[in-house]
Amino acid sequence: xxxxxxxxxxxxxxxxxxxxxxxxxxxxxxxxxxxxxxxxxxxxxxxxxxxxxxxxxxxxxxxxxxxxxxxxxxxxxxxxxxxxxxxxxxxxxxxxxxxxxxxxxxxxxxxxxxxxxxxxxxxxxxxxxxxxxxxxxxxxxxxxxxxxxxxxxxxxxxxxxxxxxxxxxxxxxxxxxxxxxxxxxxxxxxxxxxxxxxxxxxxxxxxxxxxxxxxxxxxxxxxxxxxxxxxxxxxxxxxxxxxxxxxxxxxxxxxxxxxxxxxxxxxxxxxxxxxxxxxxxxxxxxxxxxx
Amino acid sequence: xxxxxxxxxxxxxxxxxxxxxxxxxxxxxxxxxxxxxxxxxxxxxxxxxxxxxxxxxxxxxxxxxxxxxxxxxxxxxxxxxxxxxxxxxxxxxxxxxxxxxxxxxxxxxxxxxxxxxxxxxxxxxxxxxxxxxxxxxxxxxxxxxxxxxxxxxxxxxxxxxxxxxxxxxxxxxxxxxxxxxxxxxxxxxxxxxxxxxxxxxxxxxxxxxxxxxxxxxxxxxxxxxxxxxxxxxxx
Ligand SMILES: Nc1ncnc2c1ncn2[C@@H]1O[C@H](COP(=O)(O)OP(=O)(O)O)[C@@H](O)[C@H]1O
Ligand SMILES: [Mg+2]
Numbered sequence: 001x002x003x004x005x006x007x008x009x010x011x012x013x014x015x016x017x018x019x020x021x022x023x024x025x026x027x028x029x030x031x032x033x034x035x036x037x038x039x040x041x042x043x044x045x046x047x048x049x050x051x052x053x054x055x056x057x058x059x060x061x062x063x064x065x066x067x068x069x070x071x072x073x074x075x076x077x078x079x080x081x082x083x084x085x086x087x088x089x090x091x092x093x094x095x096x097x098x099x100x101x102x103x104x105x106x107x108x109x110x111x112x113x114x115x116x117x118x119x120x121x122x123x124x125x126x127x128x129x130x131x132x133x134x135x136x137x138x139x140x141x142x143x144x145x146x147x148x149x150x151x152x153x154x155x156x157x158x159x160x161x162x163x164x165x166x167x168x169x170x171x172x173x174x175x176x177x178x179x180x181x182x183x184x185x186x187x188x189x190x191x192x193x194x195x196x197x198x199x200x201x202x203x204x205x206x207x208x209x210x211x212x213x214x215x216x217x218x219x220x221x222x223x224x225x226x227x228x229x230x231x232x233x234x235x236x237x238x239x240x241x242x243x244x245x246x247x248x249x250x251x252x253x254x255x256x257x258x259x260x261x262x263x264x265x266x267x268x269x270x271x272x273x274x275x276x277x278x279x280x281x282x283x284x285x286x287x288x289x290x291x
Numbered sequence: 292x293x294x295x296x297x298x299x300x301x302x303x304x305x306x307x308x309x310x311x312x313x314x315x316x317x318x319x320x321x322x323x324x325x326x327x328x329x330x331x332x333x334x335x336x337x338x339x340x341x342x343x344x345x346x347x348x349x350x351x352x353x354x355x356x357x358x359x360x361x362x363x364x365x366x367x368x369x370x371x372x373x374x375x376x377x378x379x380x381x382x383x384x385x386x387x388x389x390x391x392x393x394x395x396x397x398x399x400x401x402x403x404x405x406x407x408x409x410x411x412x413x414x415x416x417x418x419x420x421x422x423x424x425x426x427x428x429x430x431x432x433x434x435x436x437x438x439x440x441x442x443x444x445x446x447x448x449x450x451x452x453x454x455x456x457x458x459x460x461x462x463x464x465x466x467x468x469x470x471x472x473x474x475x476x477x478x479x480x481x482x483x484x485x486x487x488x489x490x491x492x493x494x495x496x497x498x499x500x501x502x503x504x505x506x507x508x509x510x511x512x513x514x515x516x517x518x519x520x521x522x523x524x525x526x
Pocket of ligand 2: 333
């Protein structure tokens, strides 16, 4: 029972982690809470659904298609809604992000015709593997593998590639990064692109897992993933991964313990408790004042 | 002239930080810009780098006006900065910091050569290349900031208070390195509050007072100037 819940929790947590990474990376670079990130995730889910239901492609093609749509979308959002506000008060891009978020929810509702949920075709068989008393469905295995691969890929990119190093430099000291000859706008675009790719994958995976998607699915999941990013320490990539897993596990155990009605409150409760003890999150960097 | 600054005005909101300063940096020289805290020294260097925009006036580098060039393009033109307070990337390793310094250089072969040169000049950086820059001592961080700036092989090196917060022995070391860097052909614009050391390495000097050039001349003359001795050399 315990291990079964753990498996379910880790699976859910892996999807939160995928989305949390986008919040944390963007925050790390431009100190913006990108409220429209949840909608990028939602659109990823819809693109995945369309590919699978209309074009009858397999799961991997659907995943790639969702990324291919969400990457330019996120880059465009930054270009149009955030970049022009880079030098204004901190509140302005935040409000702009909320605007983009509402715009995208409404746009998808309009195109779809109604706000009701849609089911996801069974592209992955309902096979169940048993490891002793613990059962893994094939879809859980797929989620865990895809999420792990994407996170390893991200980690390698950030750690070893030129753009990844530039990302870390920019997130620590924007101005000095400029002095190095780093075109910070490219780094910002790249960061949005990377976050969007992960969120798009998250959208397709969650859509398949819960077999239901709707134009407002990005709101709750977005908020919870943002909590995960803060729990892990906003700006910290390993922190977002850890925070996502913790929140997923806490939620599944909370529901199993009978707190079903309070499901959504668990993430926020955990957030408050952790921030009380560690204001910068579990793996967050101590607060630095940038001059 | 390698660098010519003419009638430069810079404001932060209502605060007038530079009120029409003019000065020149001749190729191959060390030029010192000295002055008290808040005089506008850092503002001058930051404006040359494009981090701060001039209100009016011109900055000419190798005959080109660079006032409107974005900061990330400045280093590619041959101007490199050692910022005030070192500003190393503390969460990157020493080696990664140096790689960032060569970001604007296209070829990895050039970057390799630059790295070898920097390691030759700062052997301690080589010993600590895999360490996070945040774990270095103040003096080592200053060397890293200097090494990082040299990675782009600048023709003009801007240094903002390289001796700040360092023990006297380290200050000596840093200044002898500054001399060496200059001897190997790099022009230096050196900003210092430590006027004594700055005047000892510089060929010419300017004194900045609340956003205006108060005095200028050959460094040796300046060091003998009674006013300078009184206000900046603590006599
Ligand atoms: N970012 C800023 N915003 C507002 N005022 C500033 C800023 N930076 C510097 N100043 C002001 O400009 C003047 C010159 O500062 P600065 O160039 O840093 O002097 P210095 O480097 O000689 O100590 C000071 O009065 C300082 O308070
Ligand atoms: Mg200064």
